[in-house]
Amino acid sequence: MSDGLRLPCAGPRAARVPRIAAFVIVIASSASAASCATVKPSEREVLSRPEMDPSSEKHEEEFHAHYESSRQGSFGGHGAAGGGCGCG
């Protein structure tokens, strides 16, 4: 396998950063494109149900974050942005 494209200082960690940046850019671009869509207040009946509301699980998320911090080396994933349903 050729190393022609690898920069002299680029190790595995250096290669990881652009990959993460690309991931964030792709996701953010998709979200930006989708954000043109709006849902009228009269169409938000389904969105206002508890099972569609991320904030309805905040107590459970706090407990999960607590035990995960004692068993995993990672963090995050419990602060999902709410809203979107316009029902708050």
Add this chain to the structure above:
Amino acid sequence: MRLRLDLARASWLALAAVGLTLLVLAAILPGRAVRAEDRITLQGNYFREASTRVLAPTIDIEMDLPDERFTLGGSYLLDAVSSASIAAGAAAVTGGDAVFTELRHQAALRVRSKLDGWTFGGFFRYSSESDYISRAFGLNVSRELFEKSGTLSLAYSGSFDRVLVIRPSFRDTVPWISPSDPAIATCEAEDPTTCGNNLLQSHYFNVGYGHALHRTVLAGLNLEVQYIHGPQENPYRRVDGAFFQAHPYTRRRFAPNAFIRWALPRAEFIVFEQRYRLHVDDWGVLSHTTDTRLHFRIAKILRLRLRYSFYTQKGANFWIPMTERPYPADAELMTSDPKLSAFMTHTPGIQLTVELKPLARFRGLRWLDGAWVQATYNHIFPVTDHPLDYYYGNARLGSLAFSVPF
């Protein structure tokens, strides 16, 4: 001072506190139907693994004063942690296999204000146990966009903790000074630990965006960043049976994550939810988490949620598997922390929520209008090629919650 109590006593204390609160609620809540957002939630959490059991009852109250323009909330949590020793794997330090139960108290106060599409919030939280004191505060702001189809949110929180270590021989606590503390290297005092600091700081930032893509689809993205500075080792664990752990003094963590919730067409009583989280940090810990959930509305008042979560993690770059020990004599960083090793977990879970609205038709129970009861169970199955390092076995998480408006 570390309390050495019988777990059963702590359990009965927690149950008595919950029971007393329910009695008070029944007495003070009037016999009328209410629709306000003011709400009280009681939750009993239970966690059990091979060497540790945790009972964590919580109470949370939120009130609009007088409406959503100013909301005040507060919570109290009691953590009753029982383990075979102060730190699993450090029985030698604590003198054998006696069961220790330690209590942690946590209280939090929060405020929120909603004004013309903007929401502002803040909190302060204080937590105390025999060998750890934590003070944290946070600020957040969010803005509704695109005719309330989207919400952009920003949050910051900082915590300032004091890490102590218990000396069983002296029955006291002293500040824990990390072997990695940079002040030690330049210290000229006879006892270099006097130059160190036991303050552990954390600065956390979160930017998120949630959007209703369709009348049945809600999706969101979050980026979480955390900077930690201070002693980050468990003072009670030993490496190769003799040395203190030495973790890097700073840590930078980065966790982008995304979610989608979709009420299935022609079967809108079923909601499909998918979450994904990537985590990387400058300690070399890389992890992926996928979490798939199905929410079923079985009946008008009954909801069922099934869950499966998969987690995989690469070990920290200074972790050496137990089978390849000991650490080199010149190693500056050393760990025996299981959560810094390489492992995977599978977690299935089930949750049942019963809305109590039908009971509110009966005289004397009208205060149950808007109330619900929720039972949750998750079981964690770890998988690892390094069972000597990640020695946590299966774990069970259960919780029972009761929430009522007032």
